[in-house]
Amino acid sequence: MSAMVRFTRVTKQYPKGVTALDEVSFTLDRGEFTFLTGPSGAGKSSILKLIFVEERPTSGEVKVIGQSSVTLTPKKIPVLRRKLGVVFQDFRLLPDRTTAENIAFALEVTGAPPKRIDPKVMRVLEQVDLLAKADARPHELSGGEQQRVAIARALVNDPVLLLADEPTGNLDERSARSILDLLCEINRAGTAVLMATHDLDLVRATSFRTLELHHGRLVFDAGTMASGATAGVPGGSST
Amino acid sequence: MRLALREALLSFRRAPMLSALSITTIAFSLFAFDLFGLVALNLRSALRQVESRVEIRAFVAEGTRADAASAAVGDVQSFPEVERVTLVSEAEALERARQELGEFEDVFDAGILPASIEVRLREGFRTPDQVREVAERLSKYDFIDDIRYGEEWVEKLYRLRTIATFVGLALGTTFALVSIIIIGSTIRMAVLARAPEIQVMRLVGATRGFIRAPFLIEGLVKGLLGGIIALGLSFVTYATLGRLVIQAEFFSVGHSLLGLLAGALIGFLGSAYSVDRHLRRVA
Ligand SMILES: Nc1ncnc2c1ncn2[C@@H]1O[C@H](COP(=O)(O)OP(=O)(O)O)[C@@H](O)[C@H]1O
Ligand SMILES: [Mg+2]
Numbered sequence: 001m002s003a004m005v006r007f008t009r010v011t012k013q014y015p016k017g018v019t020a021l022d023e024v025s026f027t028l029d030r031g032e033f034t035f036l037t038g039p040s041g042a043g044k045s046s047i048l049k050l051i052f053v054e055e056r057p058t059s060g061e062v063k064v065i066g067q068s069s070v071t072l073t074p075k076k077i078p079v080l081r082r083k084l085g086v087v088f089q090d091f092r093l094l095p096d097r098t099t100a101e102n103i104a105f106a107l108e109v110t111g112a113p114p115k116r117i118d119p120k121v122m123r124v125l126e127q128v129d130l131l132a133k134a135d136a137r138p139h140e141l142s143g144g145e146q147q148r149v150a151i152a153r154a155l156v157n158d159p160v161l162l163l164a165d166e167p168t169g170n171l172d173e174r175s176a177r178s179i180l181d182l183l184c185e186i187n188r189a190g191t192a193v194l195m196a197t198h199d200l201d202l203v204r205a206t207s208f209r210t211l212e213l214h215h216g217r218l219v220f221d222a223g224t225m226a227s228g229a230t231a232g233v234p235g236g237s238s239t
Numbered sequence: 240m241r242l243a244l245r246e247a248l249l250s251f252r253r254a255p256m257l258s259a260l261s262i263t264t265i266a267f268s269l270f271a272f273d274l275f276g277l278v279a280l281n282l283r284s285a286l287r288q289v290e291s292r293v294e295i296r297a298f299v300a301e302g303t304r305a306d307a308a309s310a311a312v313g314d315v316q317s318f319p320e321v322e323r324v325t326l327v328s329e330a331e332a333l334e335r336a337r338q339e340l341g342e343f344e345d346v347f348d349a350g351i352l353p354a355s356i357e358v359r360l361r362e363g364f365r366t367p368d369q370v371r372e373v374a375e376r377l378s379k380y381d382f383i384d385d386i387r388y389g390e391e392w393v394e395k396l397y398r399l400r401t402i403a404t405f406v407g408l409a410l411g412t413t414f415a416l417v418s419i420i421i422i423g424s425t426i427r428m429a430v431l432a433r434a435p436e437i438q439v440m441r442l443v444g445a446t447r448g449f450i451r452a453p454f455l456i457e458g459l460v461k462g463l464l465g466g467i468i469a470l471g472l473s474f475v476t477y478a479t480l481g482r483l484v485i486q487a488e489f490f491s492v493g494h495s496l497l498g499l500l501a502g503a504l505i506g507f508l509g510s511a512y513s514v515d516r517h518l519r520r521v522a
Contacts, residue, residue, distance in 0.1 A: 077444075079444065081444035084444075086442055095435075105436075105443075106439070111449070153439075
């Protein structure tokens with residue numbers, strides 16, 4: 001089976017000549033949990049944006065679930081995005097809608113049959129343990145709960161890959177850990193996860209594969225255990 | 240489609256002030272458009288009426304033989320521009336004058352009024368040039384003394400109508416453009432107000448058509464509502480003026496529907512423009 005995501009010598013330059021990614025190559029397999037680390041500005045978000053086609057590569061090829069950036073037409077983008085889930089640091093929930101409505105929105109706007117919406121919403125609410133808050137609006141929820149709603153929304157279309165861009169960036173340590181636990185659980189259920197974070201404590205708490213970026217270059221690709229030595233970060237201690 | 244409709248209606252409920260504002264602006268610009276249309280419509284029908292009275296009157300010299308005159312009438316009748324030719328004999332001219340000026344009937348004696356050939360031209364052949372053309376052809380009969388056809392009048396009317404048509408077209412186009420821009424910017428406000436929704440829709444894989452649909456419907460409905468209000472205002476203006484000043488003409492049902500359609504179209508185009516601009520910027 002071919003890789004689910006394949007970057008081949010991908011370079012991304014933004015207008016004004018910023019080179020965010022420089023000849024990056026890697027692959028992600030189905031069902032894999034992968035961390036994407038590196039300091040702020042290293043190019044983590046750019047990689048995620050290239051995967052869900054928010055951006056196009058300047059050169060090289062990004063291949064996602066069989067769709068190549070070289071041949072992908074605008075019409076096919078929505079189809080591809082329905083197979084991906086995306087969550088962000090700032091949650092991006094709609095403030096005037098309840099938890100359940102926020103999640104249902106993702107189904108409604110992708111043309112799901114109305115009868116199948118409620119059961120699906122209930123299922124993911126249960127999965128993220130928020131059944132009790134189904135009718136709360138975002139401002140009535142804690143940051144951790146809001147991120148759970150966002151994750152539920154990302155999951156409701158049954159994606160094969162969940163992309164998370166600094167999902168714990170706005171959360172306290174405890175909430176961050178519980179979000180990570182949730183993502184691990186989702187991964188165990190079969191969904192691949194690619195999580196961008198600069199929180200090395202979280203990365204070290206697991207033994208998942210880690211891709212590390214520096215100034216747009218992939219400087220490291222291995223399990224966490226080895227990352228301390230190679231990336232020059234003392235293993236075990238926090239930074 | 241049902242969802243798009245619901246979203247479109249929801250935006251009215253979520254931002255009633257903004258919606259009311261945009262409908263009002265649309266209504267007023269279409270109202271101005273309608274008012275001008277009414278003026279143009281009435282001017283045109285007034286002109287057509289005046290034009291329909293344009294008549295060439297060729298006076299027949301005294302002592303002309305009746306058969307020569309009627310032969311001329313037959314000739315003139317065969318001109319393609321001519322609708323009707325009437326030979327008015329001296330006696331008939333006198334009779335007419337008596338009827339029109341009954342109380343002075345004693346003043347007229349037979350023989351004072353000349354006989355004449357009256358020519359009415361067909362619609363579409365009443366421009367000053369065409370009238371002059373026919374008049375000149377008439378003057379070639381040597382028994383014709385004098386020809387009158389209100390030449391300066393005809394020319395002035397024509398110039399007025401040409402000006403009215405041009406001003407109407409220019410103003411109409413300007414108002415339509417202004418309306419499109421106004422609708423575009425109000426929809427743009429609506430688009431910006433819903434930028435977070437649009438962002439999420441794009442994120443979860445909603446199609447472009449799906450994202451656009453509610454805004455297009457919203458623009459269409461707003462344009463249509465604006466058109467209806469404008470038409471209502473125009474009718475009130477028309478009725479008030481009609482009672483106070485002059486009896487005028489209002490739009491036909493067809494024209495009214497056309498006006499509403501124009502409102503809807505303007506709303507549609509304006510919102511298509513601003514949604515596409517927004518989507519292009521964020522995509
Ligand atoms: N839309 C953009 N336009 C211009 N420069 C950008 C844009 N997005 C990111 N960059 C630049 O690209 C580099 C990488 O950014 P990013 O991928 O967001 O890194 P990270 O997520 O690791 O912080 C940074 O220098 C950033 O300023
Ligand atoms: Mg980032």
